[in-house]
Structures are given as structure tokens and as C-alpha cells.
Amino acid sequence: MVPLDLSVRFLFPRCMPASTVTSLPNLITIGRILLIPVICWLLAGDDPSLRATALGLYALAAVSDWLDGYLARRLKLGSPLGRMLDPIADKLLVGALLIMLAWNGSFSGLDLIPAVAILLREVFVSGLREFLGPRNVIVHVTRLAKWKTTVQLVALAIVMLETLAPGWQLVSDAVLWLAGLLTVWTGIQYFRGAWPHLKGDAT
Numbered sequence: 001m002v003p004l005d006l007s008v009r010f011l012f013p014r015c016m017p018a019s020t021v022t023s024l025p026n027l028i029t030i031g032r033i034l035l036i037p038v039i040c041w042l043l044a045g046d047d048p049s050l051r052a053t054a055l056g057l058y059a060l061a062a063v064s065d066w067l068d069g070y071l072a073r074r075l076k077l078g079s080p081l082g083r084m085l086d087p088i089a090d091k092l093l094v095g096a097l098l099i100m101l102a103w104n105g106s107f108s109g110l111d112l113i114p115a116v117a118i119l120l121r122e123v124f125v126s127g128l129r130e131f132l133g134p135r136n137v138i139v140h141v142t143r144l145a146k147w148k149t150t151v152q153l154v155a156l157a158i159v160m161l162e163t164l165a166p167g168w169q170l171v172s173d174a175v176l177w178l179a180g181l182l183t184v185w186t187g188i189q190y191f192r193g194a195w196p197h198l199k200g201d202a203t
């Protein structure tokens with residue numbers, strides 16, 4: 001059997017210390033990323049049991065988003081790799097689920113508005129971070145932005161539940177639109193923080 005230490009390091013540059021890659025919080029984050037294609041595959045089918053399994057795995061992935069951060073703080077295992085992977089895992093999970101739920105018809109026509117807004121915001125903010133990174137500029141994440149991710153995850157869970165338990169449509173629509181509004185607003189906040197660096201006024 002290949003040691004876990006070696007199998008995980010294979011996915012990352014060899015210069016990365018094994019203790020960083022295989023720390024428990026980072027393994028949980030990597031596990032969340034690996035669950036994404038499984039959840040998408042389960043959602044592609046029409047079988048209610050497959051969709052119920054997808055919802056269960058999604059709930060596990062969503063809880064792991066809180067768990068890895070908690071363990072990193074509690075066990076003092078925070079690392080640059082973890083700080084990079086965690087938001088990437090969140091965006092991959094949310095983005096992939098938005099696409100799959102649109103593809104399998106879980107969204108109504110109007111639901112696509114907040115869904116597209118969420119996707120556009122996440123790509124836009126990622127582009128801003130890519131631009132500001134080489135300039136050593138950090139625009140700090142606000143508390144509202146952290147709640148935004150939680151609302152996104154809850155909204156997608158309710159949309160998935162709606163396909164299994166009729167009667168949740170109004171709730172899923174309301175929470176999805178709330179997630180969309182929070183996502184757009186936090187994107188505007190991030191843009192405002194980055195604007196002085198974009199126009200070259202900041203020193």
C-alpha cells in the first residue's frame with residue numbers, strides 16, 4: 001500500500017513539505033474537492049436515490065468547510081496551502097453545483113439570475129486576486145463575505161432538497177436570491193477595496 005504521505009504529495013509540487021500537505025485540515029479540504037465530481041455524477045441521474053445520496057455527500061462537503069477551518073485554528077495547523085485551497089474548494093463546489101443544477105433542470109428560469117450572478121462574481125473576484133497577488137496587495141475578507149459562502153451552501157442544499165421533497169420552492173427561491181444578493185454586494189465591496197490599486201493611486 002502506498003503511504004498516505006506519498007500519495008497526497010503526488011498531487012502537489014515536490015517542494016511542498018509533506019507535513020503541510022498531509023495535515024488534517026488540508027486533507028479534509030482535499031477530500032471536499034474530490035467529492036465534487038462524485039456529487040455532480042450523482043446529480044446527473046434522474047433516480048431519486050442517487051440525488052438523495054448526492055445531497056448527503058454535499059452536506060458532508062459543506063460541513064467540512066467549517067471543520068477544516070476549525071481544526072486549523074484549534075490545532076494550530078494553519079498553512080499557506082490551506083489558506084489557498086480552502087476558498088478554491090468552496091468556489092469549485094459552489095460553481096460545479098450551480099452548473100449541474102442548471103443542467104438537470106432544478107433551477108427555474110428566474111433562478112438562473114442569481115446563479116449566473118454568483119458565478120460571475122466568483123470569477124471576477126478570483127481575477128482581481130490574481131492581478132493583485134504579484135503586487136503583494138491583500139484585500140481582507142469581510143465577515144459578510146464569510147457568511148456569503150454559508151448562505152450559498154445552504155441555498156444549494158435547499159434547491160437539491162426541493163427535487164426530493166416538494167413544497168420547498170418558495171424557500172429555495174428566497175434563499176438562492178439572498179445568496180445572489182450577498183454575493184454581488186460582497187463583490188462590490190471587494191472591488192472598492194481593490195480600486196485604488198487598480199487605478200494606481202495606492203502606494
